[in-house]
Amino acid sequence: MPPFTVLHVCMGNICRSPMAERLLTLRVNQIAGDEDLVYSHSCGIGLWHVGERMNPPAARELRSRGGTDAGFKAQHIARDLVEASDVILTATDEQYEYIAETFPDALPRTFLLRHFGRLAAGIDPNELPVSDGSAAAVHARGVALVAAADRRRDSQDAENLDDPWGESPAIFRRIGDEIDEALKPVVAALLS
Template identity: 55%
Template sequence: MAPFTVLHVCMGNICRSPMAERLLDRAVRDRAPQAGDLVRSVSAGTGGWHEGEEMNPPAARQVRARNGTPDGFAARKLRGDFLDDADLILTATADQYDYVVALRPDAAGRTFVLGEFGRLLASVPPGDLPTADVYARGVAIVEAAERLRAGEPAQPGDDLDDPWGRGDQTFQRVGDEIEDTTVPFAALLLP
């Protein structure tokens, strides 16, 4: 069976989305070490100017400080097939949400701004979710979040600031905001 795939999207794919990719992966492995085969966390950027590059050093430091690994990361440009393969798409900002939905209108129901998804997760009733199958549980979480969104746009506070070119303190805050969503999502996905 295919893993439940989460695609994280930001602009250049060297700061926010790779941090989210690796921090979700770490949160999943913290919940269930064997779950790496059941949940796939990947990322891409709306622009390709950093394609093939490693994670930005302050982002990599944040991932390491949180017991994740930046090893083997290479930035990549977002393509339509990445969107098609994703069961959940988490963008850093509402502008990137709009970019994704312009590319694939049919992905709107499974695409969220990261902070928006984290906000909605708190209202997903765990008792209504399937228990035996991680993939089915992930799909049910996304469907529940879409129902809870009720067509409302993301709120301005749902966006992640772009930390590129800023100091470690900004990267730390962005890392905290990413974990405000990835850790509860992993806990709901893998009870």
């Protein structure tokens, strides 16, 4: 039950997925004034960085947008994280395929992040339950959004989110922009 829970997944959980995790929390708080309406967490499919802090260029990009990397520690994907999440947003097809093979029961609620953003943008808000701004209403709206996106899965192209690890600040900025752009319609749909 509430709050609506979003799991962001990338390769090592030090660049893309933590940026998405923290940007979603930031954007929900900016609109609703209550970051607790949505629980945003992240993990990686690889084990290399478990326990590490966010990659410094990713953390700098996140802070430049008003977010914080404080307290972040990379973690590996696990069944309990997947089962506790209402939607799972991957950076690439590779992570999507990993979930398909490892947690096939989660596929109806698993999407590439950019794909889910495009699907959310095309869903009529009238198809979703009316929200009174409470955590229960946001949760119900989010679950309905995921179900509607699953029904329309083939209506939008799915695009990967490039891995910025080891790249220039300009690449991290582009990835931050793409994450923010994908999250805007999701946040709007949840909080309208």
